[in-house]
Amino acid sequence: MGRPPCCDKSNVKRGLWTAEEDAKILAYISTHGTANWTSVPKKAGLKRCGKSCRLRWTNYLRPDLKHESFTPQEEELIVNLHAAIGSRWSIIADQLPGITDNDVKNHWNTKLRKKLFEKGIDPITHKPMSQIAAYYQSIGFSKSTKSPTTTSTYHAPKSTPKPMMPNTLTTMNNNNNQPTHQEIFYNNHTLYNANLKMISFDEASSSIAPPSLMQDDHNNNDCSGSSSSFSWSDFLLDEELLSPCKDEQPQSQCAFAGPNGLDVDGGGCSGFMDEVIVSQGDLNGLVGSSSTSLDGSFMEGFYDEDSGMWELAEFLNDETT
């Protein structure tokens, strides 16, 4: 059972704040300060919950808020900090003067997460999404021989247990209180489901332009960093911070390929892509988005640079089919 409500919900106003209410709370706080929020609504003449007042003040009325759109530098900082500490929005917001944790959270959920997806980066682990396919390959998912033109179907062996995330996708925050690999997996793929609409697989047979940055990486095979203003490495967790999987998998799978890890043609530092994702080349070194169902089956979209098309690969868990 949770805590009792902080106020009588039937007796407080909810929803958007009016200019009049804003004026009241501003007037009150300018003379009395922000101590004891539970008493603020009564003293300020507001029919609001104290928490609601605090939220209105901290997220909107505070005079130090700048109310401007995010700069590219701020976005970069948010992504870097998210890679390092996860969704600790208040800590991230502390590094951004004039921006609230709510602003950061909203901006992440509406813009930055999508941007990373478009660049082939998993916004939770900050690792290439193709590594997920690599993992499935490594645990025994096999490619079906009956592959339609634009859809490849993969079958998991009967004995394959419910999939879990590889150690390479464990974040630096891992400890006893952190989600299990399996939880991370399902969280990730719920996210992927939500983002499937970004890449319309219904149109998989038609050509869909790849994210421009994939082209940038394609032109940069020397593993020394991206030539574009966008740096992949900025969005990726330092491998030192990740739980190594050396004991379980070949180094080529474990070593993160760095800025060139998403090299779509599989050249350069593409060891894990060539050797782990697929060996036949038809999904060679591809990146994309994926979705899954709770039975362990999942789909992953791959961009095929040669054909200039997205392909949909379906991974089926034979235990449930």
Place this chain on the structure above:
DNA sequence: AAGCTCTGCAACCGCCCCCGT
């Protein structure tokens, strides 16, 4: 023009932490 869908963001909810008693 109307209806539908999408997007962005303000606001809410409920849990957790901290601090005072």
Place this chain on the structure above:
DNA sequence: AACGGGGGCGGTTGCAGAGCT
């Protein structure tokens, strides 16, 4: 040490406006 209340936080929801069909 235990308890209770206030504040903080992250996840989620709901709504208004924009865009699309």
